[in-house]
Amino acid sequence: MDYLHDLQVFLPGIIVAAAGLLVLLLDAFKKGMHVTYGFAVGGLAIALLISIQAMFGESGTAFYGMIVYGGTGAFGTFIVLLGALFCVIISRDYLRDVDLHNGEVYAMILFATTGMLGLAVSNDLISFFVSLETMSICLYVLAGLMKTEKTGAEAALKYFLLGAFSTGFLLYGITLIYGATGHTNLNEVAAAAEPTLLFLAGSGLLLVGIFFKIAAVPFHMWTPDVYQGTPTTLTAFMATAAKSATFVAFILILTRMLPGTEAGDWTNVIQVVAILTMIVGNLIALAQDNVKRMLAYSSIAHAGYLMVGLAAGTAAGYSGVLYYLFAYTLMNIGAFGVIAYYERNHGLDFTEIDSYAGLGFKVPVMGVTLSIFLFSLAGIPPLVGFVGKYYVFAAAVQAGLIPLAIIGVLASAASVYYYLRVMVYLYFKESHKEYSMRRPGFVFKSTLVILAVLTVYYGIEPVLPTTGLIELITSYYAV
């Protein structure tokens, strides 16, 4: 047992946690917001660089098998940090304009990120649970930031109550699994697993808890209200980083605790939930007039596409899901970022689609980048969203789940309508009144442009002569 080595492999998490504490202290001594903000961004950036390095490194387990490092975990760490970093960067202007710009927000984001980083590498049901709660409690606080708004209070309360309820399921599931096998370590549970009622009930409850966190139908009810009531850039944080972390943990549980044995064959359940999630998410999104709610339902639908990859249960499926999470992080943060920009200009209730009429021509950069993100979310080539969808659906077809893939593409065809609808308002309708738009700040604008460029770049990357990202991810699952 080499403690230094163990600490080193979890270095990103330690850095982010330290940065969180530092931010809290700095804020207490009123050093001025830009220093605080600088530490938050700096901490995340350093952690991100370390995690990129770790993606190419070796893999194994640390802390007596409590966590994994390298491979899936490293890539999960990378996605979470990428999402957190971009969200923090685009948050500053927004939070300042809605009068929420203070140190605690960043500290909370950093602590939540620490939880996510733990979640993405947990190899033990205990570390899984502790990380999940660290993340969730911080997110409950962030959801309620706009405490004077009705929607803000609703979001926080709803998220907290339903979240606590699902935690109950999760914990009960873990208890039953421990009772059935006598272990909490994922590998040891897998080795001791037998298809007894106790074990099946335990893993079923565990899955319910996870389904709640990733907003799968029928455990999705909280999502639209919470997404709508949370400050927009933090919604982006919840929708990307939190979801990615949970999905990576889900993959770890599926591959390490429930590998395709009789006791662990949950493919059918995941398939059914995936179908429900895709259909319900997309259909309800069609009827939304509020852009944030629309994106909330779209994020439910995306969880469905991701589960298509999980249902495939193959190396191609899992690597497809990881790639999709990366793609989803880029395009979703971008979309929420532009919405946040429009909100900053015209107040917090400026998320009704009707008010978007003619906005596309006002500040061309914002209109064009939002269009790119929405087309990418809709899965139109040559954008990264298409590549992600391609990998998960290809994995499903390869695994013989052709009906699932067909339902998936049809659902995503329906989704195109509501993504296009935003662009219809942006470009094809005349605006009702003259809006004056503030110019977006340089950092904010360049962040969105960078995200848009990455969205296009990773859309055409597969045909470029460089080594593809998917190749790296697939290598994690090579035997």
Place this chain on the structure above:
Amino acid sequence: MELLLNITIYLPLLGVAAFLFIKTDEAVKWTSLIITTATFFLSLPLLFNFDVVNSAVPQYLTEGSPIFSGMDIKYLVGLDGLSLLLFMLTTLFGPIVILASWSSVKKSLIGYYSMLLILQTASLGVFASLDLVVFYVFFELSLIPMYFLIGIWGGSDKIRATIKFFIYTLVGSLIMLVALIYLGYNAGAATGIYEFSADWRFISGPEYTPGLVEQTWLFLAFALAFCIKVPLFPFHTWLPYAHTEAPTAGSVVLAAIMLKLGTYGLVRVCMPVFPNAFMEFAPWMAVLAVIGIIYGALVAMVQKDVKKLVAYSSVSHLGFVVLGIFAFNTIAVQGAIIQMINHGLSTGALFLVVGMIYDRRHTRMISDFGGIAKKMPVYATLFMIATLASIGLPGLNGFVGEFLILNGTFMSVLYDHKVYAILGATGVILAAVYMLWMYQRVMFGPITIKENEKLVDLNAREIGLLIPLVIFMVWIGIRPVDFTQYSEEWVDTFITQTEEKSIAVLQNTNTDELPEWTAKIYDLKEHQTEQKLVVTKD
């Protein structure tokens, strides 16, 4: 040459990048014109250096490495006898559509011309790509600019038109995507090296023989996507809306280039890759094509709006192309290929002509015109040539295509019935009725409406952009062999190869293992029916 092909495809995108630094409207227009003209001239060496004798083999190949080990998806572009002329048609229309929008488009020019240029790259990419995944990417990419062209610069009902167009086409292509993925894994297994293969040269070749069950489903999925794009009856309902609401340049590109993506896909993928399904479903497709020919013509006849009339005439004309493709003999497929070019030239010209009168009068209703010929003699002449080319007057291009198609259809073994050719031929007669009647009502007679007195004839720009089209209409009409020569070898080779492949598939098929319905479709298990016959005779 390989590099030149890539430059030709991506040069228009460079123009879009240049718009980042260009601010004035005039400069935007000139940049687009220069870029598209350059694209056209750069594409000419590709035509002149083309090896006609080996047109069945893709030339000017650029081949990337597979995206990752085991998956044979790669950047693969080249031109062969099938794609060459359509590629050239696309580059020819580049400068023409820019000139056509010169004075009629006034709203956010940078956006407008970027969309036209992106559309140019996407269409060139579809025709040049020989990897099915790359093909799919370009195929889909072409939707985005057209969506905005109709949605932003379109007519009064533009939103409904553009959404209908987008969703309709997308549903087809998404189902094609699933089929494509399945096909890729199926073909990959046949390579023995790869897990997945999307290389058209392999998939269409004799080494890959998909089973009958797979062929049926895959053919239906691919054919659905392409038939929506063509559009074949009954998937045509998006077309009249899109055409009527699109700006002139949008209609021209839609008619001349984008509809061809569908018919091109039928020849490129459906024919050589799924030979048995292709042959077995040919009569069904022919029925739809013939219905389209007659239905399109009849509906065109009663239109009050000139643009809608031309749009419905497209449904009718593309019915001919589909009829020719599924007749599956050298003459008919040759005819179909040349008819794709002809339809592009004549319908493109008709949309341009309609656009010119719309710019002057801001109406397209036939009843708002009459007697225009007196005021606009040059316009009347060019309009007449385009009309006659569209009808299929001997000596102009339309005749060549229709003659070859009907001739081939008449002899087609697959159709096994002369009625397709006979009914198809009525489409030519109906075309003469609706086109000439429309022309007569617009051009001749007394001038009844005051505004028409003030009409001015075409200016140099407008004449200049129609002249190249007229030259090609006459040229193809008089010396079709200058154009058909490019695809001759391709069609011969692939018809033979497809026939051989279908026989090989049947030989590989174990009849007893086939599901009932498949055997029924392909008329297998004949011995059983024969036995029954014997029993009844006893």
